[in-house]
Amino acid sequence: MRKAILELLKHNSGQYISGEDISHTLKVSRTAVWKHIQALKQAGYEIEAHPRLGYSLRQTTGRLLPDEIKAQLTSTVLGQEIHYFDEVDSTNNAAKKLAANGCPEGTIVVAESQVGGRGRLARGWFSPPGKGIWLSVVLRPPFSPMDAAKCTLMAAVGVTRAINSVTGIGCGIKWPNDILWQGRKVVGILTEMSAEMDAINFVVIGMGINVNVNQEDFPSEIASVATSLSVAAGCEISRIKLLTAMLSELEAVYMLAKNSGFALVLEEWKKNSITLGQQVDVYGIDRNFSGQAFDIDADGALLIKTFQGVERVLAGDVSI
Ligand code: BTN
Secondary structure, three states: OHHHHHHHHHHOOOOOEOHHHHHHHHOOOHHHHHHHHHHHHHOOOOEEEEOOOEEEEOOOOOOOOHHHHHHHOOOOOOOOOEEEEEEEOOHHHHHHHHHHOOOOOOOEEEEEEEOOOEOHHHOEOOOOOOOEEEEEEEEOOOOOHHHOOHHHHHHHHHHHHHHHHHHOOOOEEEOOOEEEEOOEEEEEEEEEEEEOOOOEEEEEEEEEEEOOOOHHHOOOOOOOOEOOHHHHHOOOOOHHHHHHHHHHHHHHHHHHHHHHOOHHHHHHHHHOEOOOOOEEEEEEOOOEEEEEEEEEOOOOOEEEEEOOEEEEEOOEEEEO
């Protein structure tokens, strides 16, 4: 019923529709209409109530509300269960709790803002309200725990595809999991896992996409290395469109990996890589060195040619 009332309000967007008309059209009591309107307001919709004219939906709030996401969802597994927060510490933390309590595969957690957004290597993640997609997806892949890192590669390929199809902006993937536009970061991915020795319980893929962040909004520490898709495109970008496209692309890449293995995903990752072929400085877990990044192997490890020979880097960071 709530959905039907929302549809009616949307249909009459910009105008008022009386409680009586709603109750008559949908064959529910005026009290029920009132209750549903309160619930919609609670969920974040801005609905004007006029004593004589009735109700009017203010032009869409642009929020990532579950009903709005569901209306445009084309994926069939990812996003079937949606947990939405106006503000949360970290969508990855919320998703890990849900996953530990048995939520279904494909559950997503999305927030307008994060106050404790986390990045890789114990860094923070700038997550201002309403300007980005701060999203975590729960997967329960039938992979070995050794293969969990490949989920990050899958996500990078899925997000790159979605950005390209929705905005036309060509981004590149910097190993292991940053998506850059003209050398500046627009997306970060943080994959976390719970596993036994031989099986994965769940993987949470957290994605932070700077969608409509203004360049001057970035804190000074990251202003020179970060940017947003709206800065790249020169116009605002629909977060809902991008989010639903991402879910659908990530689902397609995940199915491909499950059904046919990682080879094709790796191929696409390599095609979009801006790291391969470059002279890089490597900041590894236990040492730093330089060399030429020439390939990634089947595990997603970066292969570097150095004077001493070929080095294999599975975790860490590189600068180009
Ligand atoms: C990085 O580049 O270091 C990874 C950044 C990942 C940020 C996202 S935003 C949604 C999810 N929740 C978090 O706390 N982090 C990830």
